[in-house]
Amino acid sequence: MRLLLDLALTHIAGRGRQTAVSVLGVALGVGFSIAMAALMQGSQNDLIDTLVTEYPHVTVSVDTRKPRPQPASDVFDAAAYSGLRPRDDRRGILNPAAVESALRSWVPGRVSGTLALQATARYGGSDVGVQVIGIDPDRYVTVAPLADNMVQGRVADLKATASRIIMGDGVAEKLGASVGSTVTLSSSQGIARRFKVVGIFNSGVSAEDDVMVYVFLKNAQTLAEQSSAISDIRVSLDDPYQADAVADRIERTVALDAKSWQEANQSLLEAIFVRNVIMYTVVGAILLVAGFGIFNIVSTITHEKARDIAILKSLGFRAADMRRLFLLEGLAMGTVGSVLGWALGFALTMVLGSIRFEVKAEVEMTHLPVTVDWTHYALAAVFAMASAAIAGYLPARRAASLNPVDIIRGAT
Helix, strand or coil: CHHHHHHHHHHHHCCHHHHHHHHHHHHHHHHHHHHHHHHHHHHHHHHHHHHHHHCCCEEEECCCCCCCCCHHHHHCCCCCCCCCCCCCCCCCCCCHHHHHHHHHCCCCEEEEEEEEEEEEEEECCEEEEEEEEEECHHHHCCCCCHHHHEEEECHHHHHCCCCEEEEEHHHHHHHCCCCCCEEEEEECCCCEEEEEEEEEECCCEHHHHCCEEEEEHHHHHHHHCCCCCCCEEEEEECCHHHHHHHHHHHHHHHCCEEEEHHHHCHHHHHHHHHHHHHHHHHHHHHHHHHHHHHHHHHHHHHHHCHHHHHHHHHCCCCHHHHHHHHHHHHHHHHHHHHHHHHHHHHHHHHHHHHCEEEEECCEEEEECCCCCCHHHHHHHHHHHHHHHHHHHHHHHHHHHHCCHHHHHHCCC
């Protein structure tokens, strides 16, 4: 094997310019595929992190999708129902204290009830439509990152006896309000209350920052004319990826609509999967094209070294040795190209990650999200080595089939 390797290196070194071009093609393919994978994986991770951190892992609401399980189903193996429908009650979750207590007894995470309603915020002659979220500050900060998102003030300030409010920086900008301002909230029930701004938050999600305000739960119930109701229960789990199983159990036990973050964003997650399939298909195509350069040079070497092959086979080298020889030449160029491609891919990833800008869309961005994942390097190298092996094997098989007698006689 050592002799075959020496012969392979001698062959490819003898065609330095063509070898350099082939190796450069592999390096560019590996480098750009790593950079593209890092960028796409980074954007995917950034999006999923936003979904997991900014939104509840499970949301329990009054929108029941199926009726409560019937007692007859527990007694009889087969039971049929006719005309059965969910309870038609839009006042909110009935007896929220009991439901929250039942969930806390087994849910592997934290639970907090909230009341959401639509209202109009008025300040200084400006009116802005907002979504009011009534919360218990002590419990809500355990299920949402509101405390970490505060730009001014504290979440705990909502617990003061006076009516107080925390608003997104987008809402504050539209109203022209700031900490210390007094804002009037008017609900759809025609109830208006004055609230003092005690905090401003920025979640990085424009859809929230531009419309959402937080008040103490009792104040929200007053605006909604629902003295003891809540509209939903937010659950934060120790393991966010158990959300589907927890949501299914909640629906079975309390007969309410429990929606996991995966279900709420199913179409988005499916789009991410399709995008990954496209990404790896493109990466494979790039490296396959790079393999044609290796195929070209190994084919050329095979043609030029026909007499060498005849001499080697006449000296006792087998057909399998000839296949290994030219396969080693392809793999050698693939290996060097992969190593250079790793360096190029890492450099491109660092350059992309250092680009700073400011985009305010659905999610605010200040830089390109990139992820350095060594899996990308391994996959790129595997693709490159596979294409190099295929490119080297095809000429190698032809070389192994050559008859040394015909070559020496000059036959074609």
